Amino acid sequence: MKRGSAVVLRIALAALSCAALAACGGAPNAATPALTSTSPPAAQPPRPDPAAVAANELGVIPILMYHQLSANPAGDYDQTPDEFRAELERLYRENYRPITVAQYISGDIDIPAGTHPVVLTFDDSTRSQLSFADNGSPTPDCAIGILQTLSAQHPDFAARATMYVNNEPFGNDPRALPWLAAHGYEIGDHTADHSNLGRLDAANVQREFVENLRAITAAAPGYKVRTMALPLGIFPTDHALASAGAWDGTPYQFEAVMLVGANPAPAPYGQVDPAAVPRIRSGRGEVPFDSAYWLDHLAADPAQRFTSDGDPTRISFPRNLAADLNARWSGRSNPY
Numbered sequence: 596m597k598r599g600s601a602v603v604l605r606i607a608l609a610a611l612s613c614a615a616l617a618a619c620g621g622a623p624n625a626a627t628p629a630l631t632s633t634s635p636p637a638a639q640p641p642r643p644d645p646a647a648v649a650a651n652e653l654g655v656i657p658i659l660m661y662h663q664l665s666a667n668p669a670g671d672y673d674q675t676p677d678e679f680r681a682e683l684e685r686l687y688r689e690n691y692r693p694i695t696v697a698q699y700i701s702g703d704i705d706i707p708a709g710t711h712p713v714v715l716t717f718d719d720s721t722r723s724q725l726s727f728a729d730n731g732s733p734t735p736d737c738a739i740g741i742l743q744t745l746s747a748q749h750p751d752f753a754a755r756a757t758m759y760v761n762n763e764p765f766g767n768d769p770r771a772l773p774w775l776a777a778h779g780y781e782i783g784d785h786t787a788d789h790s791n792l793g794r795l796d797a798a799n800v801q802r803e804f805v806e807n808l809r810a811i812t813a814a815a816p817g818y819k820v821r822t823m824a825l826p827l828g829i830f831p832t833d834h835a836l837a838s839a840g841a842w843d844g845t846p847y848q849f850e851a852v853m854l855v856g857a858n859p860a861p862a863p864y865g866q867v868d869p870a871a872v873p874r875i876r877s878g879r880g881e882v883p884f885d886s887a888y889w890l891d892h893l894a895a896d897p898a899q900r901f902t903s904d905g906d907p908t909r910i911s912f913p914r915n916l917a918a919d920l921n922a923r924w925s926g927r928s929n930p931y
């Protein structure tokens with residue numbers, strides 16, 4: 596706990612340097628050469644003015660739901676690799692930046708001021724989402740390969756997504772879950788067998804979740820599963836079992852339960868129900884209220900959208916929206 600005097604001095608110099616820079620409008624000048632040249636970078640970058648970036652951390656967040664990529668899409672939720680690539684490029688161009696579902700539900704949103712969070716989720720753990728070349732890297736035309744390539748081209752677009760997997764995921768390739776865990780992707784529960792939970796009794800509902808959890812942690816030891824997506828968007832008869840339960844001595848508890856369709860999600864600091872989080876479908880463009888519909892809608896009415904203030908420790912929003920803030924976040928509230 597005890598800090599050395601050198602550390603204290605550096606902090607003091609950094610603080611002075613910040614004050615000097617602020618006083619002269621951000622540009623170093625001849626009056627402060629010693630401070631600007633000898634002090635280390637400040638621990639925190641200057642806080643942007645929330646009003647200047649129209650921050651609204653009570654706005655909605657698109658959580659996109661993807662299924663298969665295919666050269667000849669068959670299902671309504673499938674799309675070609677080119678369509679998927681084009682949607683990612685659109686998201687980048689429109690200043691969306693990826694976060695995971697776990698980050699979303701815990702309010703851990705670490706993107707730059709003026710950008711908007713987007714969550715990319717993938718269901719069913721198919722090989723079109725993740726397959727590997729001989730060198731151990733994702734193939735360039737699988738969904739993760741496309742995301743990795745785009746992120747390499749645009750380093751400010753993080754390769755982040757949440758993968759809702761079943762047992763024997765990604766063609767039962769043993770490389771898949773360890774690779775995802777090692778590269779910062781979230782792995783979520785999508786049940787062992789992709790069962791219709793509405794048709795199972797309570798014991799089998801809980802077995803489906805636990806067998807999936809066990810398969811994930813057997814493949815990626817130490818990985819903690821935090822969220823789940825309902826197969827087919829169908830709840831078990833006892834809705835509470837979607838959030839928590841136990842089977843064969845193994846408990847589970849999910850921070851978020853993801854639905855199928857059909858609108859943007861509330862801000863995590865607003866009136867979100869973690870037991871029923873909506874997702875937007877992305878597919879061939881023939882699904883009502885799909886990703887193209889909602890991205891157009893949010894582009895036309897940007898005040899609805901979550902816009903970051905660039906500082907994860909405070910929650911900035913226009914003062915007239917204050918009633919939307921969930922009371923449990925009031926300690927970080929920063930209306931303007």
Ligand SMILES: [Zn+2]
Binds near residue numbers: 718719785825826827
């Ligand atoms: Zn599914």
